[in-house]
Amino acid sequence: MLTEQDLKDKGIKATIAQHPLVQHKLTLMRRREQSSSAFRALLREISWLLCYEVTRDLPLEYLPIETPVEAMDAPVLKGRKLAFISILRAGNGMLDGMLDVIPSARVGHVGLYRDPETLQAVEYYYKVPSHMENRLIVVVDPMLATANSAIAAVQRLKEGGAKDMRFVCLISAPEGIKAFNEAHPDVPVVTAAVDTRLNDHGYIVPGLGDAGDRIFGTK
Ligand code: PRP
Ligand code: URA
Numbered sequence: 001m002l003t004e005q006d007l008k009d010k011g012i013k014a015t016i017a018q019h020p021l022v023q024h025k026l027t028l029m030r031r032r033e034q035s036s037s038a039f040r041a042l043l044r045e046i047s048w049l050l051c052y053e054v055t056r057d058l059p060l061e062y063l064p065i066e067t068p069v070e071a072m073d074a075p076v077l078k079g080r081k082l083a084f085i086s087i088l089r090a091g092n093g094m095l096d097g098m099l100d101v102i103p104s105a106r107v108g109h110v111g112l113y114r115d116p117e118t119l120q121a122v123e124y125y126y127k128v129p130s131h132m133e134n135r136l137i138v139v140v141d142p143m144l145a146t147a148n149s150a151i152a153a154v155q156r157l158k159e160g161g162a163k164d165m166r167f168v169c170l171i172s173a174p175e176g177i178k179a180f181n182e183a184h185p186d187v188p189v190v191t192a193a194v195d196t197r198l199n200d201h202g203y204i205v206p207g208l209g210d211a212g213d214r215i216f217g218t219k
Contacts, residue, residue: 001193001194001195001196002174002194002195002196003016004016006194007174007177007194010174010178011178012174012177012178012181013177013181013188013189014172014177014188014189014190014191014194015053015188015189015190015191016191016192016193016194017049017050017053017190017191017192019049019053021049022046022049022050022192023192023193025042025045025046026042026046026170026171026192026193028042029042029043029046029170029208029214030206030207030208032209034214036214036215036216036217039214039215040093040215043093043094043097043142043170043215044093044094044096044097044100045097046097046170046192047093047094047095047096047097047098047100047101047140048097048100048101050094050097050098050168050170050190050192051097051098051101051102051138051168052101053168053190054138054166054168054190055082055101055102055138058077058078058136059077059078059079060075060076060077060078061075061076061077061078061079062074062075062076063076080134080135080136080164081104081105081106081134081135081136082102082104082105082106082135082136082137082138083105083106083107083108083128083129083132083135083136083137083138084098084099084102084105084106084107084108084138084139084140085107085108085109085110085128085137085138085139085140085153085157086107086108086109086110086140086141087110087112087139087140087141087149087150087153088109088110088111088112088125089111089212089215089216090141090142090143090211090212090215091109091139091140091141091142092109092215093142093211093215094140094141094142094168094170095107095140098138098140105138106129106135107129108127108128108129109125109126109127109128110123110125110126110128110153110156110157111123111124111125111126112124112149112152112153114145114146114148114149114202116201119146119148119202120148121148121149121151121152121153123152123156126156126160128157128160131161132157132160132161132162132163133161133162133163135162135164136164136165136166137157137162137164137165137166138165138166138167138168139153139154139157139165139166139167139168139187140168140169141153141167141169142169142170142171142211142215143169143170143171143172143204143207143211144167144169144171144172144173144176144177144180144189144191145172145173145175145176145198145202145203145204146173146175146176146179146198146202147175147176147177147179147180147183148179150167150169150176150180151179151180151183151184154167154180154183154184154187155183155184165184165186165187166187166188166189166190167180167184167187167188167189167190168189168190168191169189169190169191169192170191170192170193170208170211171191171192171193171194171195171204171207171208172189172191172193172194172195172204173194173195173196173197173198173204173205174194174196174197175197175198176198176204177189177191177194195207
């Protein structure tokens with residue numbers, strides 16, 4: 001696995017969520033023998049922590065409140081409504097955890113699958129909240145491999161008006177981060193791990209296999 005310093009040396013940029021609980025839970029998820037139900041539960045739990053990481057810099061404002069003891073000016077989130085955008089179908093595995101942390105967020109879906117031959121993303125569904133231009137948009141998908149899916153989803157969202165986006169994933173490949181940085185330099189990437197490389201089929205090595213299949217028990 002690569003560190004943020006390794007990424008810097010390669011001239012690419014992503015924030016790695018290094019919290020020990022994230023790393024421990026990710027190891028449990030990677031294991032071949034893990035059941036789909038445990039995989040889903042772990043992904044939900046890691047998504048709580050990734051949600052904290054990706055919203056770390058949200059602005060606050062101070063409002064007057066009264067505690068049982070005294071009045072005070074207390075911090076609350078300021079400003080724009082947030083929307084989570086799930087890249088179907090594996091993105092849905094992260095959505096519940098994100099919504100546990102920010103239940104008031106709006107939700108959108110971009111349906112994409114990777115053509116197994118060309119590895120290009122093919123869109124089959126698009127439904128997002130209104131007023132995308134005024135929202136902070138957090139795009140979620142567990143895997144950033146070639147980045148074709150993430151690049152296409154973010155491009156589609158920009159065409160739909162989105163201006164302020166962040167991309168959150170579980171495992172990424174250095175090749176994918178590089179391609180994503182080049183296509184969308186304005187969209188920060190948060191990931192739990194950066195693995196070694198892609199194999200000839202565009203799978204992340206060592207990775208965890210096909211995220212959608214592992215979440216939903218298909219294949
Ligand atoms: C997986 C994953 C990403 C994509 C990553 O989805 O959830 O969307 O592959 O690969 P890329 O970075 O090379 O584009 P997949 O296409 O397998 O569809 P699924 O979620 O419906 O299984
Ligand atoms: N999609 C996945 O689900 N896993 C990979 O390793 C690459 C793309």
